[in-house]
Amino acid sequence: MQGLSEIERRALEPVDARGADMLANVESWSRINSGSRNMAGLAEMADLLAAAFAPLGGTAELRDPAPVETIDEDGRRVPLAHGRNLHISRPGRGNARVMLTGHMDTVFPKDHHFQDLKWLEDGVLNGPGVADMKGGIAVMLEALRALEASDLGGRLGWEVVLNADEEVSSLGSALLLAEVAQRCQTGLTFEPSADPEGTLAGGRKGSGNFAASIAGRAAHAGRNPEDGRNALVAAADLAVRLDAMKTKRPTLSVNPAKIDGGGPNNVVPEMAVLRWNVRPLTPDDQAWAEAAQEEILAEVAARHDVKIDVTGSFARPPKPLDEKQRGLFDLVKGCGSDLGLNIGWKDTGGVCDGNNLAAAGLAVVDTMGVRGGAIHSDREFMIVDSLTERAKLAALTLMRLAEGRLIEGRSAQ
Known part of the structure; x- marks a missing residue:
């Protein structure tokens, strides 16, 4: 030595x-x-x-x-x-x-x-x-x-x-x-x-973990589905849009990981929870992802007429x-x-x-x-x-x- x-x-x-x-x-x-x-x-x-x-x-x-705090499977904020x-x-x-x-x-x-x-x-x-x-x-x-x-x-x-x-x-x-x-x-x-x-x-890379509680409106799936607001469909749309962020920013990794929600086939789902992970390579990636997520969340809420409550952050910066x-x-x-x-x-x-x-x-x-x-x-x-x-x-x-x-x-x- x-x-x-x-x-x-x-x-x-x-x-x-x-x-x-x-x-x-x-x-x-x-x-x-x-x-x-x-x-x-x-x-x-x-x-x-x-x-x-x-x-x-x-x-x-x-x-x-x-x-x-986090969001549980029923969409509630819990310690x-x-x-x-x-x-x-x-x-x-x-x-x-x-x-x-x-x-x-x-x-x-x-x-x-x-x-x-x-x-x-x-x-x-x-x-x-x-x-x-x-x-x-x-x-x-x-x-x-x-x-x-x-x-x-x-x-x-x-x-x-x-x-x-x-x-x-x-x-x-x-x-x-x-x-x-x-x-x-x-x-x-x-x-x-x-x-x-x-x-x-x-x-x-950095890492951010997020959960979104999506509140829709229940309705009968056969009699009056138009009165419902399908939270499960909104969650699926949100997952697809979030996943697409990585095609616009190749140095970004996005992983929609889990959807909770739904129920009987004859009920329009009124609640769903989506969980996802984002991994930015650079601080610029993180700033871009934060802005993109905000825009996507607003678009999905408006498109499906639902309310979205989000917890999480980029707890690990790049x-x-x-x-x-x-x-x-x-x-x-x-x-x-x-x-x-x-x-x-x-x-x-x-x-x-x-x-x-x-x-x-x-x-x-x-x-x-x-x-x-x-x-x-x-x-x-x-x-x-x-x-x-x-x-x-x-x-x-x-x-x-x-x-x-x-x-x-x-x-x-």
Whole structure:
């Protein structure tokens, strides 16, 4: 590992010996179901994580989520529950501060069949959340442990946010993420690598999730259908028009995902709910989509004489790989090179809290977690050796941030 200073070598040496401890944490945490809607499981995870991070020092608190509304299947606005979020803050001796984020929730609800761990082969562990991202939290914890035990400990301030709703767009934790980001200059998010080889995610599309409640008017389908206003037809028309946005803006992805509504064949449907997702590549795409959606909603309401109530927003702004982002990527790439790792990156249509951090003005690398794959499926796996590999990468990155190697978003290596 040429290129490492003596301080860095001494700090990284103990990480190799802690691989078994990191794996034990991942196994323990992944046996707890912490699906985004499992409030009891999320509370249990938050307590375990608070205890695991406590030896690092700092001030820890559980933060309540912001209130959020959604539209239910009957078209009513209802509260949407989210778990509490763990926030840990440890100021450094100077003004430099890094934000580290991870999520304790998974996509697997309490009644999902995928609840157990098993070895797919030697060194490859299959289980819910092992890669996305309980393995990443283990990496984060070990990297901070190495930083604080080094001669650079205390020089760099850091704040950790482990939220409970990342897999459902971080709606309840968005304000906390934005608040913490205002006190930091750089961000590291511990999502799994973009592929099993360890590639980092570069630019990311943004994402907006929306739901429209469409109120029509019921009538007899045979005697007086003209007196009705068919909400289901209006929802279908809205879905088709929204889908057509991507033909006018090729860098935009649009996915009408679900329609609820309707009833007996002899009744004109008076209520329907449409849900859709929009993914803009650039901020200009997002602005165009917002204007286009407003126009389409007004046209459909007028065409079908229905009322439309919409919830949702672009909770994940686009994250282009601009010069500011490249500076931090270069720093991480240089750290990888000094550790004998070839670090590359590629753009992705997936989104995460890294989108939010970049939108708040931070330089951020958001795939600092383990190598693995098949996330969001019962085939999810983690490559166990990557626990120590990525912990070293993250620890070295933190130490070089502590040394001031990143200046105004550019690597000073």
